[in-house]
Amino acid sequence: MKGISKTIIALIVVVIVIIAGLAAYLAISHKTTTTSVTLTVVTFSGESAKFIQCAGNLFSKEHPGVTVKVICYPFSEYITEEISALEAHSTQYDIIGFSSTSAQKVSPYLICLNESMFNMTDIIMPQEDFGGIIYNTTTGKTEMIGIAYETAVYLTAYKECIFCNSTLAKEFYEEYHMNFNPTTWENWSVVLDVDSFLTTHGITKYGFLIDDHVSHGIIDAYPAVFGWYYRDCPMLTQGKIGGIPGYNIMFESYTLSGYSYPLPSFNSTAGVKALETYYDLISYEPSPSSVQICYGNFAQFYPEAAGAFIFTTQLTCLNTTERDHTYLAPLPGDYAETGTDFLGISKYSPNKQLAEEFLAFLVSPQTQKIAFLKFGKFPISKEAFQSLISNTSIPSYEREWLTQVYRGAEEAWSNPPNIPPTYPSLIPSFNNEVHCYLTGKISAEQALNTAAQDWIKAVSG
Structure with missing residues (x-):
């Protein structure tokens, strides 16, 4: 029991330190919003949705007046629900969740993301490439329609x-x-x-x-x-x-x-x-x-x-x-x-720039470490991976998971x-x-x- 208690205490300390780091980052950020805005995310239910909501709550501290609301549907239903709203040009959803194989189904309704908003050198690209970046057969160009927010x-x-x-x-x-x-x-x-x-x-x-x-x-x-x-x-x-x-x-x-x-x-x-x-x-x-x-x-x-x-x-x-x-x-x-999931921004969202800021916050190293420690979601951030792997407060079997997943993410071509x-x-x-x-x-x-x-x-x- 003593060993278990020490591990739990150590994990709590790690989470507190990371959240404190995020709080410091938020305190010095110059980005503020005074008007009342709700960013609505639609995705499938589960731990990923809980992580997005947690990140949304932290993001709200940086943007007074902003609320992030995550709406969930069962995995078997969420794409159908999204498409119904998007086909109607509805403004009810700002951020759209999708999987690798459904990327092209939702892509006509998503904006091209501004890559400069993201630290792309920190993103594990084999994960991002399979769904976040697509080849548009109409324009003949490659487009970034979504950001991978975890590694799977x-x-x-x-x-x-x-x-x-x-x-x-x-x-x-x-x-x-x-x-x-x-x-x-x-x-x-x-x-x-x-x-x-x-x-x-x-x-x-x-x-x-x-x-x-x-x-x-x-x-x-x-x-x-x-x-x-x-x-x-x-x-x-x-x-x-x-x-x-x-x-x-x-x-x-x-x-x-x-x-x-x-x-x-x-x-x-x-x-x-x-x-x-x-x-x-x-x-x-x-x-x-x-x-x-x-x-x-x-x-x-x-x-x-x-x-x-x-x-x-x-x-x-x-x-x-x-x-x-x-x-x-x-x-x-x-x-x-690869089986990564993504978040993109609806063409009909009235809050596109703010939505991009939230996505950049979501994939930042500090937020990505919370994704693993609180929700068991493997990071999309290389920096977050390396920080977690070297953290001896994390149980050895979890650090072994992180090592194998990071290795597998770079060889995920099948x-x-x-x-x-x-x-x-x-x-x-x-x-x-x-x-x-x-x-x-x-x-x-x-x-x-x-x-x-x-x-x-x-x-x-």
């Missing part, structure tokens, strides 16, 4: 009590002649061997959980697996490991003569192998015919699993015991996928597309076909070929 990467989460057990490691090596430590895994076959070892020996009920939900999760999980096969196929990459920006790894990294767009990459031998691997991974968790693993329920099954492939934002879903004994590693083969038809067309067609395969209705080849044909129609239309 798709990594391997594993149970320290299992994988730091020397007896289990020895038994696994004797049976499979492979290293048991997830930080050393070089391919997805090792994961399947680990799943088999743990479940057949009665050590865990499930293997490593992976999202298989048809509404959205498949488009996140499949690229994470496919990245290994894609990188290993020169015919698909042509030397561009992450693919063409916007199209990313689910399309070929080049455009054939006579086409104005690249062709899908997943309807290939590499794509089929990845899908078969994905199927095998799912065989060590509840059947997708009865229960689909998703962002909302993975914590329910995690206590009986070996670990999970998750976005780092999902760590906050775990209870304290599970979270404290969970470590992080790259995806097998030493890479990651991404789905975020071109205009992604949200309305590409995601539903791909997810539905793959789900039919996962539930035994069609073959892997049929699922991927049909999805590829749908994608070609969507991008050529």
Whole structure:
């Protein structure tokens, strides 16, 4: 109990010091507002929204008369709610939340942000690039439509009590002649061997959980697996490991003569192998015919699993015991996928300049440190990351998280597309076909070929 008390006290001291630093910054700031203004942010519910509201409360101290109000909807509904308001040219929302894959859906309604307002050298750019900066096919120019306010990467989460057990490691090596430590895994076959070892020996009920939900999760999980096969196929990459920006790894990294767009990459031998691997991974968790693993329920099954492939934002879903004994590693083969969320400014906001000032405040190093210490959100600020990693008052497992996430954020290239038809067309067609395969209705080849044909129609239309 004494150790726990000291850790809690130390964390409280760290938070107080950071808030004091922010208060000093606010006290010397010359920016003030005397009129009464409400900045309204709309986003999805959860810890991120709580962090934004906390930052808004601090921002209000710098701007007397300004109130920041965060309105939340469930993740499955918030984009629809936003689009309804934006299509009506409503002024009710100043700041719009969106994800990487929905960036192009909301981009027509957002202003181009003034990059000089932000310290872009402090922002982890692989996170910002995947959704915050887009290629406008109408103007032929790159535009910054949003700022990433946290770092989120798709990594391997594993149970320290299992994988730091020397007896289990020895038994696994004797049976499979492979290293048991997830930080050393070089391919997805090792994961399947680990799943088999743990479940057949009665050590865990499930293997490593992976999202298989048809509404959205498949488009996140499949690229994470496919990245290994894609990188290993020169015919698909042509030397561009992450693919063409916007199209990313689910399309070929080049455009054939006579086409104005690249062709899908997943309807290939590499794509089929990845899908078969994905199927095998799912065989060590509840059947997708009865229960689909998703962002909302993975914590329910995690206590009986070996670990999970998750976005780092999902760590906050775990209870304290599970979270404290969970470590992080790259995806097998030493890479990651990005899943960052963004905030942009509505074209119809009457408070555009003030909204930009708030976004700059939100991603400042001091505010970003609070994001982690109070809400478990990994920073988008490099300075905040380095400060937290070197802070010995933070528990060692959290500093290990920070180290792995920072490393993964720089290698997060295994991404789905975020071109205009992604949200309305590409995601539903791909997810539905793959789900039919996962539930035994069609073959892997049929699922991927049909999805590829749908994608070609969507991008050529």
